[in-house]
Amino acid sequence: MSQPSEWPLPPESSRFVVPRKTVAHLSTHTLTKGLYPIGLGYYKQAFNHTMLRRTHDDYLMIYCLDGEGELTLDHESYDIKAGDIIFLPRGVPHAYRASELTPWTIYWIHFSGEQSEDFIDYLAVRENNFVLPLGIHARLTSDLESLLECRQSSYNLSAFVHAANLLRQILTHIAQLQPLAKQQKAAHNFDLELIHSLMQARAHEQLDLDTLAETANLSKFHFIKKYKELTGTTPINHFIHLKIERACHLLDVTTKSINEISFAVGYEDAYYFSRIFKKIMGISPSQYRRMRMGTYPYSY
Incomplete structure (x- = not known):
């Protein structure tokens, strides 16, 4: 797994790395080997949150709920705002940071599995299109919060089997929401x-x-x-x-x-x-x- 940030957690935030033994089970289990989480968290108003990865060996999703941030890929920067989702495939060096004035609030998930690339393709994530303007959706936020509950069952494999399939549901739900986001973006000239x-x-x-x-x-x-x-x-x-x-x-x-x-x-x-x-x-x-x-x- 790519190294998570060492940003000091305030009481309202959480960070959880799935135990290596559990990851080994998930990577071979029939119901999870296609897609499974290996680390996840919630950072609230992440002041001074920053990360630089020259080597990225898994897949990463970041959902910005509030505030702002910046993503840098190959010397090109992207402004991140509330409602944006970042998807970073394996092998893409990157850097990101929270805004100094209005630091972002984010959910994040590192994931892996045999079908990870298939999901990235399904979501139409490709070069120069790593940021999806999705908007704020209550059900998506609720599902991400449910996914985080797996940290309370760090030795219960069935909880992580459920989490892996909830992650699959989250990604397919995002695919469903993408046309709606496009509709809203085009609303000014197409009702x-x-x-x-x-x-x-x-x-x-x-x-x-x-x-x-x-x-x-x-x-x-x-x-x-x-x-x-x-x-x-x-x-x-x-x-x-x-x-x-x-x-x-x-x-x-x-x-x-x-x-x-x-x-x-x-x-x-x-x-x-x-x-x-x-x-x-x-x-x-x-x-x-x-x-x-x-x-x-x-x-x-």
Whole structure:
């Protein structure tokens, strides 16, 4: 493990290095060898916190909750602010420090495992993109705090198996939050909330791309491109999924016929509606209703 900082801990902060014997177990355990923590901590208003690593032999995540800091990579500096996450892959020399005037408050995790690089790739961490502006998220903070609880069970392997899989959940949650961060960043010139509100309001009828693009004050081509950049899907695909979500709700809470539900979500052809429903849900509308009533097996 890369050497953690020797910053003197105040009472409100914590630092924990996973015992070497436990790390050895985690590195070979079927449920954890892909990804596991080897050191973690929480530094509150870390005045004078600084670190220089010319050799970095694991993976490091730093989540800034408050204040500011600075990251230096290959003589290039990056200002870190609240809501930013730093990911530093193995082999990347680096230096970082808390701001003198407004020192940062951070969670940090050193981690390793056979799939560490896969997670770094999944999060699109690459050269010149080691800082992800994510924003402050209560659930992410709560999960990081739960992860820190493993320090209270330093000799309980099952606690660290749980911690390793919680770390996996944290990283995949960050991947889910990234499109939202991009949406917020682009909010000044692309009101995604307005687009989605329009889709919700017209889920009972048809809505074409021309209308959506006009609402966004963009050409159809640029609207589709921008929407996909922010959401990872196309506007029409999202609109169809909204319709099917609405159809599922109607199947759950009403006794309307399939034809009536088809019409209620904007499809005049019930056969076509059933095809779309099955393509998305994996079962037909009638099978979905029977499953809710317990007359169709859930394991489809």
